Amino acid sequence: MSEFKVWTRWRPTEGIEAPTSEIHCQSQEDESQSRSRISITSPLHAKSLLQREQWWTSGFSFDGIFQPDDSNHDVFERVVSPAIPDVLRGKSCNFFAYGHSGSGKTHTIIGYDFEHKNELGLCLASAHHLAKELSVINAQGTVFEFGIGLRIYELRKNKAIDLLNDGQECFIREGPDGRIHARGETELLENGKVRVRPIATRPCWDFGQLQDELQKGLIRRRTATSSMHDQSSRTHAIMELEVITKDLLEARIQVNERQSELVPVGKIATDIYIEEQTRAILVTADGKYVSNPDYKIDQERIDAAETKKAEFESAVQNAEECETEIFTATARVHPCLGGKLVFVDLAGAEFLSTSNTNAIKQTPLEKQQGKEINTDLLALKEVIRARSLGQSRIPYRSSPLTMLLREHFEATSDTRSAMILTVSPSGDQFGATMNTLKYGDLVGLANARSSLAPSVGQKKGQRISKKNQRPPHEILI
């Protein structure tokens, strides 16, 4: 069974945010389950809020709470570091950051200080750690050199924007094999060949190279101005780190080439079949379809086209087998090939609720975006819930986000994944902070089957944890 944890991270107040207007926060730990609940109260000056909007308490949904003085390194050590051995076993581990604009998602996932290793965000700290582990494996003199393949893309509606390939738009589709592919526009090549490129993978052979590529990709990340914030993250950004070798990347190029060659041949076979069937049918004056007595289907022509198509299908299959063989051969030396860390910076919490006070100011476009983001976030929660309940049917098809993440989720059996909710203690952000925590509460409760929480003080063995009694979030009860 895979493990999915939900963490909360409070960011410090910034210079202009007066400490007097901080959200009052308390946490309570259920030691039997090692889970915490959070209560927040709006600062007294927020008179504009309705009574029910001034106080909120969660269930025992959170696996841990990071305080404003916890460093990125502290977060990495507790959240991601335990997953690195899984990645080195060739597994996937997924990490989601969710929070409103300015709450600390970028600080948490990428970081702003690249000089001090303690301040690297989770993605870069993981890359640093992984690169070190791979260099140890490579130094053992194996015939394979392992590196990290980097992919960065963002999800806008039902399209993936490839940030390492000039922002190429990729369409998310389910293939005949039931797998989800994100592929670019169809390119027409010579000899009628057709090519559709997958999301680009940048091979990185050391940490410095990866850091450069990541920063270049993120510069392209779209941010848009909105009526609510100077800058708002309205898209989900996905960063994948995969253990690769040159041979693996080459084999994937070959699969893509063979698939490109198959497309026109497959189309010709389909066209010939349809043409023959159409000629063999007549439409009568009263609109009925009857067989055409003057035409005999040219079965030889259909068979010839199908035979050619089968040749090309077999070439695709051979190329796919070569890719599989690379995994088999590499696994004899080390199982790390294909291991992945996936970081998802989810679109902002300001778009979660359509009933919050900010929503009134939303433009029609922002409202539409809000609905789409809402669909994605709720679908994600349902997928996490269905997986934790061990259900046979997981609703991946409910949204483009879950379709796209399906492959990663499916590779996460018996591995560790987590969601980090980034929140601001600023009183002005109370509504957005509450929305973020509410979403984390839904995910956490859905995820923890047995932890439907009673109200405060109802259950023995629960007490306010001393370790959470740190400023600036004072204990109110």
Ligand SMILES: Nc1ncnc2c1ncn2[C@@H]1O[C@H](COP(=O)(O)OP(=O)(O)OP(=O)(O)O)[C@@H](O)[C@H]1O
């Ligand atoms: N835990 C933290 N410790 C110190 N500073 C932080 C922390 N979290 C956030 N900050 C600071 O707060 C500011 C906003 O953070 P950040 O840019 O990460 O927010 P964001 O959620 O990514 O916003 P957006 O969605 O608009 O891009 C930055 O100046 C960042 O350095």
